[in-house]
Amino acid sequence: MNPIEEIKSALRGVIISSLHKARAEQALVFEEIPPFVIEVPREKGHGDFACNVAMLMAKSARRKPREIAAIIVDHLDREGLDYLQQVEVAGAGFINIFLHPQWLYNIPRLVLQMKEAYGSAPRNGKRVQVEFVSANPTGNLHMGNARGGAIGDSLANVLHYAGYDVKREFYINDAGNQIEIFAESLEARYLQLSGQHVPFPENGYAGQDVVDTVKGILAREGDRFLNMDSAQRRQLLVAMALEEKLAYIRRTLESFGIHYDVWYSEKTLHESGQVNAVIEELRQKGYIYEKEGAQWFKTTQFGDEKDEVVIRANGLPTYFAADIAYHKEKFQRGFDWVIDVWGADHHGHVARMKGAMTALGLDPAGLDVILMQLVRLYRGGQIVRMSKRTGTTVSLDELIEEVGRDAARFSFVMRNPDSHLDFDLELAKQQSLENPVYYVQYAHARICSIFRQAQAGGIQWHPGSEVDMSVLKATEEIAILRKVAEFPMEVEISAKTLAPHRIARYALDLAGLFHSYYNHFRVLQDDLILQQARLNLMKVIQIVIANALAIIGVSAPEQM
RNA sequence: GCGCCCGUAGCUCAGUAGGAUAGAGCAACGGUUUCCUAAACCGUGGGUCAGGGGUUCGAGUCCCUUCGGGCGCACCA
Numbered sequence: 001m002n003p004i005e006e007i008k009s010a011l012r013g014v015i016i017s018s019l020h021k022a023r024a025e026q027a028l029v030f031e032e033i034p035p036f037v038i039e040v041p042r043e044k045g046h047g048d049f050a051c052n053v054a055m056l057m058a059k060s061a062r063r064k065p066r067e068i069a070a071i072i073v074d075h076l077d078r079e080g081l082d083y084l085q086q087v088e089v090a091g092a093g094f095i096n097i098f099l100h101p102q103w104l105y106n107i108p109r110l111v112l113q114m115k116e117a118y119g120s121a122p123r124n125g126k127r128v129q130v131e132f133v134s135a136n137p138t139g140n141l142h143m144g145n146a147r148g149g150a151i152g153d154s155l156a157n158v159l160h161y162a163g164y165d166v167k168r169e170f171y172i173n174d175a176g177n178q179i180e181i182f183a184e185s186l187e188a189r190y191l192q193l194s195g196q197h198v199p200f201p202e203n204g205y206a207g208q209d210v211v212d213t214v215k216g217i218l219a220r221e222g223d224r225f226l227n228m229d230s231a232q233r234r235q236l237l238v239a240m241a242l243e244e245k246l247a248y249i250r251r252t253l254e255s256f257g258i259h260y261d262v263w264y265s266e267k268t269l270h271e272s273g274q275v276n277a278v279i280e281e282l283r284q285k286g287y288i289y290e291k292e293g294a295q296w297f298k299t300t301q302f303g304d305e306k307d308e309v310v311i312r313a314n315g316l317p318t319y320f321a322a323d324i325a326y327h328k329e330k331f332q333r334g335f336d337w338v339i340d341v342w343g344a345d346h347h348g349h350v351a352r353m354k355g356a357m358t359a360l361g362l363d364p365a366g367l368d369v370i371l372m373q374l375v376r377l378y379r380g381g382q383i384v385r386m387s388k389r390t391g392t393t394v395s396l397d398e399l400i401e402e403v404g405r406d407a408a409r410f411s412f413v414m415r416n417p418d419s420h421l422d423f424d425l426e427l428a429k430q431q432s433l434e435n436p437v438y439y440v441q442y443a444h445a446r447i448c449s450i451f452r453q454a455q456a457g458g459i460q461w462h463p464g465s466e467v468d469m470s471v472l473k474a475t476e477e478i479a480i481l482r483k484v485a486e487f488p489m490e491v492e493i494s495a496k497t498l499a500p501h502r503i504a505r506y507a508l509d510l511a512g513l514f515h516s517y518y519n520h521f522r523v524l525q526d527d528l529i530l531q532q533a534r535l536n537l538m539k540v541i542q543i544v545i546a547n548a549l550a551i552i553g554v555s556a557p558e559q560m
Numbered sequence: 561g562c563g564c565c566c567g568u569a570g571c572u573c574a575g576u577a578g579g580a581u582a583g584a585g586c587a588a589c590g591g592u593u594u595c596c597u598a599a600a601c602c603g604u605g606g607g608u609c610a611g612g613g614g615u616u617c618g619a620g621u622c623c624c625u626u627c628g629g630g631c632g633c634a635c636c637a
Binding site for chain 2: 037039040041042043046050052055056058059064065090091092093094136173176177178181203292293294295296305306309310311312313314316318319320323343344345346347348349350351371373374376414415416418419420422424427435436438439441442443445446447449450451452453454457486489490493496497501502505508509512515516518519520522523524525538559560
């Protein structure tokens with residue numbers, strides 16, 4: 001149920017039949033109707049909806065746009081559409097359509113019926129997987145992971161709302177070169193903390209968190225690893241450390257409001273032979289060759305600048321090889337649509353991955369990658385350097401502790417993933433106007449307060465159909481109803497364009513309309529009919545704000 | 561050097577799949593409380609949409625180019 005889309009499609013139908021009628025009467029000559037839009041004009045004076053078809057047809061119909069528009073208006077079947085109030089030709093040839101406000105008075109009933117489901121589309125039967133964060137389990141979660149987590153989780157929420165069957169997945173990089181280095185780092189720290197003078201690996205994980213992990217292991221396990229051979233020692237150390245790191249990652253993300261359906265281990269892809277199998281498949285299709293002892297995948301055939309190694313000269317597969325197997329496996333699991341949320345530093349990987357899918361006979365259009373630009377962290381205007389290796393970073397758990405989950409999530413989701421984000425901790429934690437999350441939450445809390453007041457005053461609220469909404473005649477009230485009507489469309493566009501930040505913007509807009517309204521109109525007042533209608537209006541705003549906040553992953557407090 | 565992303569008000573950012581007179585918040589200045597929460601509201605000032613060219617009836621939006629910033633260009637992930 002999408003009120004705006006319904007009206008738009010009705011308008012579209014009426015305009016198309018008007019065009020056909022005009023042609024039948026030889027008032028207009030054209031071959032076919034170009035794809036045109038019915039849109040919501042920015043200017044209120046331009047009507048509730050506007051159509052650009054006349055301008056698009058001008059060339060082929062060899063008439064001036066305004067003439068065509070006038071012909072369309074003349075042939076319009078005004079009886080064919082409810083609520084039609086006025087249609088006029090304007091500007092360069094726009095058809096501006098004004099509707100009777102009556103079309104909005106049914107919206108509250110719909111919202112009150114659907115409640116938390118308002119804005120959602122019927123299940124469409126499509127399965128989509130969103131993989132996000134997938135941080136290396138070798139260190140703390142950083143700001144990039146926080147942004148990816150907020151965006152990925154909200155996107156999953158939006159897609160669910162838009163009718164998809166959504167699964168959230170975390171890919172655990174528990175194999176490969178980084179894990180080797182991690183193991184070496186752990187071993188070095190273990191030996192050092194046991195009093196031995198051994199060098200720390202040049203590219204090792206130098207962060208304090210690794211030291212802490214090893215201290216914990218020493219406390220629990222003692223020095224029993226000292227007498228083992230190095231390979232066994234590393235294996236045991238890394239197994240324990242990974243378990244600890246994963247527990248930390250899971251715990252932190254849960255406290256950020258993120259719950260995964262699947263934690264997928266890279267290691268299992270290697271152990272099950274799927275990585276080797278997919279390389280074999282590519283080899284048989286002629287995409288693999290050997291050079292300097294390594295196995296190369298001809299990614300240049302898919303537009304890459306250079307070919308890519310999949311099996312190193314030492315016989316070990318690269319990350320890319322495992323990722324190919326992983327993505328193949330995703331589609332084997334039956335997902336119609338696979339979405340990855342990656343940091344912008346991985347952008348070079350996208351074309352390769354899609355190329356690999358093409359090579360395997362999979363449709364690369366089934367894969368979408370959201371590349372989010374990196375986060376630059378500030379504290380009171382001073383840049384905070386992020387480095388996983390040196391450990392001088394603010395981790396996600398520290399962010400939640402300092403800024404709070406709601407403010408952090410809202411700040412991340414509010415921004416377009418494409419934007420280079422300057423995140424200032426001081427601003428984000430201010431419970432002030434700098435911080436839009438409170439503005440939205442406050443709208444929700446204020447409405448709750450109105451209902452508490454009503455109850456305390458013995459005012460009965462009658463939700464639903466028996467209330468006459470048409471007493472809401474103020475332009476502010478019409479504007480709110482209209483905004484509320486747009487919510488399902490907003491969800492749909494957000495899902496289609498993979499842009500959850502639109503929901504945050506929408507919530508801000510609606511909260512703004514509410515606050516302004518609140519300061520100019522009284523809900524609880526003597527005119528009982530108006531009071532009931534306004535209570536309904538308030539309830540509707542409350543529901544929509546709560547739904548929007550739920551998508552963003554932010555709480556909707558009843559009191560602030 | 562090559563590729564991707566970004567450049568919109570003093571600051572942080574929107575800009576609805578190319579539409580009509582480019583918006584919001586903050587900051588600045590001036591107002592609003594006997595009234596459902598002042599974490600709010602109202603008003604004022606503030607723009608060569610980085611520069612240039614092109615496509616189009618119409619460009620912040622698409623193409624080319626210059627400049628500036630970020631990120632990639634490993635037998636790392």
